[in-house]
Amino acid sequence: MTARQPTVEDVARRAGVSRQTVSNVLNTPEIVRGRTRERVEAAIAELGYAPSMAARRLRTKRSATIGIHLDPYAGGISGIVLDRFIHALTDRATPRGLRILVYAAADAQEEIQRIRQLREGGEIDRVVLTGTFEGDPRAEWLAEHDVPFVAFGRPWGEAGTGAQMGDPLRPWVDVDGAAGTRAATLFAREHGERVVFLGWPAGSGTGDDRERGWREVVGVDGLRWTSLDSVAEARSVAERGLAERDVDAIVCASDTLALGAHLAASHAGRPELAVVGFDNTPVAEALEISSVEQRPERVAEAVLDLLVADPTTDEGPWHRLIEPELVVRARDEG
Amino acid sequence: MTARQPTVEDVARRAGVSRQTVSNVLNTPEIVRGRTRERVEAAIAELGYAPSMAARRLRTKRSATIGIHLDPYAGGISGIVLDRFIHALTDRATPRGLRILVYAAADAQEEIQRIRQLREGGEIDRVVLTGTFEGDPRAEWLAEHDVPFVAFGRPWGEAGTGAQMGDPLRPWVDVDGAAGTRAATLFAREHGERVVFLGWPAGSGTGDDRERGWREVVGVDGLRWTSLDSVAEARSVAERGLAERDVDAIVCASDTLALGAHLAASHAGRPELAVVGFDNTPVAEALEISSVEQRPERVAEAVLDLLVADPTTDEGPWHRLIEPELVVRARDEG
């Protein structure tokens, strides 16, 4: 028969102080006299006391828990960056005393519903949004209901444009895609002038951003190919392109596209053709394709910084652009 | 100025009943008379009432929350299966009214510490273990402290051996690796008799299990190659092997190995050589390599089944082997 778990009352009795003093040692140690604090800490250690978060939540109406959505797996490698981000977020949240609760939801409406339940039930008190888009109803709802949140991804137009950039009610963290492709393109130019961009159809903020970085380096007459984010389509697009013109390197909007381009190049008898991907997924790693690394760990760190900041007292900026890093692989070295 | 969130008291007043009746409608609707229940449900809907999980937890000492560990990302594709599992678990847990809390920990000891805190704080009341190994201290600790848990992976010897198989205190769910490689080998034999197994060094339960399925089909004189789980090493092993002997197909213990084998085959001028991987990761998908799919969704479902079962009243079995599924890709068809 196991003994009941010790409470703050038990600790207090043992240390010869009152409940509240124990509570103070836990939450505001600086207001407790040194000798008293030591006695209480000793009692805590002896009893193996751990505070009841349930009781704390009920009283304080705070849970120190972050909610984040997890999609069902859809195949492909695009989800990996998000998973890495979540791993990093979990890793970084723990030392800050924050917990992470993941939830499922089929669409934005359902996600709002779920957030509402979790929030009103006191299970979470902050949210991290992913996969945001312009006019995202989730962000609107969260802002309207005063739920602190940070988005991974720019949901409200491009960097530098629009008044919402500095809006403390719409904080976000994103990776500077243009900087990534700029670095990739500069690197690719070492192999020759004709650096093609293999991107997605225009219209996706992320894709346009990545294209911009390349465009800034190659100028207006740079050659651009377009493909959906599929290996097969990217491959056939690249095969056609390579047959038509001489090309020195290909900078891609994703590793999926890069893989297609790489396969096309190999098939065209040019396995050494420089191809640079984006996201630095295991596919790029395995095939030794250079790729732009998003550094999800830094994103996670920045997200947490913004998430614990208080818009009413703290100063901005309320958005962060993380500088990605080009990872050059053996295939392209020397 | 926003109104205070409604409580069970508010709902009760509105419906003209008592606190407890509202509580009963929520938790044991069958004991409430039909007309009364309807009135209460109407009041709940009108007020938009959502129960406070914090208060419920405090009172019942249950949280309906599952804790699961998330490692930091280590590169490679091996983590993907685990991520898919977690996605599936989240997806399946929600409709069962269970929540999922993820936590970080550097090693087994730290994980035990974290579980203890989360558990005593009432944040989680069940755990899913991953990456278990024989004599895993985490499982020992959990069993000893009466924390319900289920392991993804067999931590206590092989299936069919040992008395612990039916132990309700050590429940697990795993994928039947042998069945997977058996199917893979049978498929590979359509391309010829000489089906090689490319596996990891002996000693890992998972690897040995997967080898067994192949061995059962090819017999004692089947040829086996060994490599650590790295593309580069697998490739060089396969290249050497292919140079030495004629081979009709290669069955691999992982997609990483399969990728290495595939590259070796292509390099040796045999891009059409049948290679079968394991885990059905995006890499296999992208390169159109056939692979054995673990079906993490089924694993998740089984884990949840065991996790909500009560060892003292329910009957076994307390372990489940999930039958994996061979995914044949275009490259190998026809």
Place this chain on the structure above:
DNA sequence: GTTCGGAATTTGATCGTTCAAACTCCGCCG
């Protein structure tokens, strides 16, 4: 020696729910 005031500590109330026991109906049986 009394008064003042800040620091340290204690006390009573409270958060929102569920448990356990008590109570109210109401029909049925003897």
Place this chain on the structure above:
DNA sequence: CGGCGGAGTTTGAACGATCAAATTCCGAAC
């Protein structure tokens, strides 16, 4: 007609912490 019993409902207490206000302590100032 009184007592019994079960279904349905209500009431008081408890879960374990923190908040807010009250109290004690103690040295300095007058």
